[in-house]
Structures are given as C-alpha cells and as structure tokens.
Amino acid sequence: MPQYLSPGVYVEEVEAGSRPIEGVGTAVAAFVGLAAEGPCNAPTLVTNWSQFTSTFGDFTEGSYLAHAVYAYFLNGGGTCYVVRVGGDTGDTAGEGAPAEPRPAAGGKRGGGRAALPAGPRTTLGGFQVAALEGTGEGLSVEVSDAPGDSPAEDAFTLSVKRGDRTEETWEVSAKRSQRTYAVTVVRDRSRLITLEDAGPAQPMARPENQTVALAPAPVPAAPVPVTVGAQDYVGSADDRTGFAGLETVDEITMLAVPDLMSAYEQGALDAEGVKAVQLAMIAHCELMGNRVAIIDPLPGLSPQRVKEWRMTGAGYDSKYAALYYPWVKVADPAVPNQMRFVPPSGAMAGVWARNDETRGVHKAPANEVVRGAVDLAVHLTKGEQDLLNPIGVNCIRTFPGRGIRVWGARTLSSDPSWRYLNVRRLFNYIEDSILIGTQWVVFEPNDDALWARIRRTISAFLVNEWRKGALFGLTPDEAFYVKCDRETNPAEGIDAGQVICEIGIAPVKPAEFVIFRLAQFSGGTSLVNE
Numbered sequence: 001m002p003q004y005l006s007p008g009v010y011v012e013e014v015e016a017g018s019r020p021i022e023g024v025g026t027a028v029a030a031f032v033g034l035a036a037e038g039p040c041n042a043p044t045l046v047t048n049w050s051q052f053t054s055t056f057g058d059f060t061e062g063s064y065l066a067h068a069v070y071a072y073f074l075n076g077g078g079t080c081y082v083v084r085v086g087g088d089t090g091d092t093a094g095e096g097a098p099a100e101p102r103p104a105a106g107g108k109r110g111g112g113r114a115a116l117p118a119g120p121r122t123t124l125g126g127f128q129v130a131a132l133e134g135t136g137e138g139l140s141v142e143v144s145d146a147p148g149d150s151p152a153e154d155a156f157t158l159s160v161k162r163g164d165r166t167e168e169t170w171e172v173s174a175k176r177s178q179r180t181y182a183v184t185v186v187r188d189r190s191r192l193i194t195l196e197d198a199g200p201a202q203p204m205a206r207p208e209n210q211t212v213a214l215a216p217a218p219v220p221a222a223p224v225p226v227t228v229g230a231q232d233y234v235g236s237a238d239d240r241t242g243f244a245g246l247e248t249v250d251e252i253t254m255l256a257v258p259d260l261m262s263a264y265e266q267g268a269l270d271a272e273g274v275k276a277v278q279l280a281m282i283a284h285c286e287l288m289g290n291r292v293a294i295i296d297p298l299p300g301l302s303p304q305r306v307k308e309w310r311m312t313g314a315g316y317d318s319k320y321a322a323l324y325y326p327w328v329k330v331a332d333p334a335v336p337n338q339m340r341f342v343p344p345s346g347a348m349a350g351v352w353a354r355n356d357e358t359r360g361v362h363k364a365p366a367n368e369v370v371r372g373a374v375d376l377a378v379h380l381t382k383g384e385q386d387l388l389n390p391i392g393v394n395c396i397r398t399f400p401g402r403g404i405r406v407w408g409a410r411t412l413s414s415d416p417s418w419r420y421l422n423v424r425r426l427f428n429y430i431e432d433s434i435l436i437g438t439q440w441v442v443f444e445p446n447d448d449a450l451w452a453r454i455r456r457t458i459s460a461f462l463v464n465e466w467r468k469g470a471l472f473g474l475t476p477d478e479a480f481y482v483k484c485d486r487e488t489n490p491a492e493g494i495d496a497g498q499v500i501c502e503i504g505i506a507p508v509k510p511a512e513f514v515i516f517r518l519a520q521f522s523g524g525t526s527l528v529n530e
Helices: 049-056 065-074 182-189 230-234 243-248 259-265 271-288 303-314 345-358 382-391 421-437 448-467 491-495
Strands: 028-033 044-046 079-084 122-124 127-131 139-144 155-162 165-173 193-197 210-213 254-256 292-295 321-325 328-331 339-342 393-399 403-406 480-483 502-505
Touching (some): 049 079, 065 079, 122 210, 230 271, 243 271, 292 421, 303 321, 382 393, 421 448, 421 502, 448 480
Parallel strands (some): 028 254
Antiparallel strands (some): 044 079, 122 127, 155 165, 328 339, 393 403, 480 502
C-alpha cells in the first residue's frame, strides 16, 4: 500500500476484481505431407495459398498435400500450419528457415522475375517463353496486333492456344514501366506458360506478329521417397519431427495427414501402416486435448467395404477423431481440363473453419456445400448412409439442386455423450478459453474473495456463450453452473495450494433427425376450434 505523508489529492490505478475471458481460436488446421521443397519437419505458419506455394512449391504429382491446403483455403480456412516430411536433410534450409522458394505454377508469387522451368525454351522477340510443368502437349503462343484504331507502339495481344482453341489471352505491353507489362501479366495470370525477359540491362521491344509452338515441359517425378515410412509421419516430440512436433503449437485445433493416401497408392505404406499412423494421429489429439483428427478412408472403397474397414480393419474409437467418406473429385489445378479424386480431409477442415466463422463452433459442421467439389467417388444412397452414419462415418452426398454437401457430424466415439463433433469441439473451445483466461488466478490469496472472482469471471464468459446459442436452456441457470466455494475447496485442498472450480454446461446438439408427424382427420368441425 502507498504511504501518504503530506496533504494533497492522490490518484491510484486499481486492478479490476475479475478479468474477462476471451474465446480462443477454433479453426487452425495442421497438414502433414509431402512437398517438392521447403523446410522439413518444421511447423510453418501459412495464411494463404500464395504463401504456401512460395514456401513449399505448387501441386506436385504423387502428393495430396498441396490439394488439401488448396481445398482448405477454398472452403473458408484462414490459418494453418504445414509440416513437410520425407525431404532430404539438405532441404531444411537451416534451423527451421524456409528453403529458397521456387515459382508456383503460373508464377503467382508476387515480386521478382519469373524463372523458367527446366525444359525447352523458345525465343519470342526479346522474351523467352516455356510451357509450365504438366500442361501437356499442343500449346502455342501467338503474338498479334492490339485491338483499337491506334494502339500504342509497345502494345500487343498475347494468346496461348491448344490446337485451334484459345486457352488464355491478354492485352499486354513490351514496356517494363507499364502495368500491363507482358512478363508481369503472364506471371500473375497464366496457368500454362511462363515468360522471362532478357534482363534489366536489355531494352525490350514489341515482338513481331507470329505463332510459336511450345514443346511440352517434362513432368516431375513423384516426390514420395521409398524410405518414407509410418514413423516419418508420426515423428518425435523430442526431435520436433512429424506431427508429434506439433505439440509445441498450442493453437492448432485440427490435424490432417492427406499424404498417407498417396503413400498407400504408391506402395510406400500398406493398409496396416496407414492404420498405425492414423492411430498415432488420434493418440496425439487425445494427448493434446484441444484438437481433432480428420481421418481419410482408403481410396477406392465401396460403401460396404468402408463399413468393414471402419468396424474391423481400423476399428477406431475416439471422441477426438472424425472420418469422412467418399473421396472428392476436383479440377486439377496443375493440369488444365483434367479432374482427379482427392482425400476429403483438406476440404473438410475448410468447412469446419467456415462453419466456425459464420455460425460458431457450437454449430455442427454439416449441411454445408463443399466448394470446389465437381463430383464424388461414390454417390451414396440413403440406404447406404443408414449403414454408415450410426458407426460414425460422416458421408458427403450429392443432392439435386443443392450441390455436394457434408451430410454427417459425428465423431468416432462409441460413447453417446460424445457422439457429435460440435459437442467435442465446443468443449475444446470452452476448456482452452477458460484455461488461458484464468492464468491471473495463480498465486493469488486462496480465500472466499478469490473464489467469488473466479465464479464471476467464468459465469460472465458462459453467459456470453449461452447468448450466442452455444448452450442449451431458456435461462443461464438451465445452461450452466459454476461452483467454487468452501465445499469444493476444503482446508486440506487450500493447504495443498489447490483451487477447485466445478463447471457444468449443457451443450446444444444438432437436429440430426427431423421428424414431422402428420395425422389425417375428418373435414368439418375441428376439435382444435372448440
């Protein structure tokens, strides 16, 4: 306490009796998989697609990591961590620092000059042009006059064709100072070619009107090393490798390992190896207590086979895991006019994030459109879902006029209390928010005044959650209780330095089965009107 020794007016700042609890983030995904480049076994924060490509490269044949991250951002994800496994030690680029990034397909990186891929180059006036990897055969580049009666001397039309069909076209300039400078436009917009000039020391001029055929660029080899095994994905918490190294990142709430499926398809892992890794994912999430594993099924499974795999092959039983089926068909951004099937975990993580942003973590992440999904590997019927839904297989289904939607919101737990995914994630959110928001309690005098402050702090937080619709009940008293008093804190507990607060909440549960009961009654006088 300050001492007042002379007359005067004094002003003191007094700490508040209780401090508000702020809700923690609920939608931060972690993806573990294979990439062409980037730091190995170093959790790297990624907030958008361009940041991913500049660090880990673009879509690569034989890997689902890039597809999963792309689907995550497309479906509403905002922040994620990426862990690359299976790279050489030389790829780590130092102590967790990103490796020197290569240009993404189409050069969408911003800043700097576009680097040409390995392969044949063609001269186009003062420029060099090449096809991007995986774009296929039959491409040509055409230079023609810019539209208009009197176009600028440096202006021209640049078109990319495949046979007689125009795939891309832009109005560009040969002047570096122009916003439509050809190199800049191609770098930012093209998915088929890349363009490079002769360097800053060389003056640039408009190319002559011409058509130049492009030789196809070589397709990169699959990045899955044969030495990558189950332990590479799991890793070690002590060595900070694999997804076990994610123990140091507290804010993660979702875990996906999409490249388990690419390793399975290419023979690097068998079904038992996949199971071993997925069991380790579930164990990791149970250990952390604040995240949920998103499990992918093996590729090519029919509804009957996925039922057998779920019940006897895998047999997972955990409230910290969710399984989605079937695989999703998407347009392959790496190969124009091509489609491919990908594991659903990346898109599902994005749906969770979008649902949390628009409705809240208490809302089941279901009856949501899967953005980017063109088709499904299997078109499930209601009868088939009747077999899968009760065993915790969350189905993705196609509905006429309503698109492709997530049509399930269950965990893999056999405990009815933890059947629904939103209940598990709501508890994770509330537990973490209270844990972080009550750190000020530590070392405070353990008495009635402290217990009252704890009750006020937690009750105020839970009232806000009830008002958002996260808790069930017409009044706060029906929705939750907070008990922290002499009964929960006896003398022996106080002597041991403990403060015990009991909290009970009534979470809202999804209306999974909506039943309208219709009855037929005779016309004429209605009993309702009497």
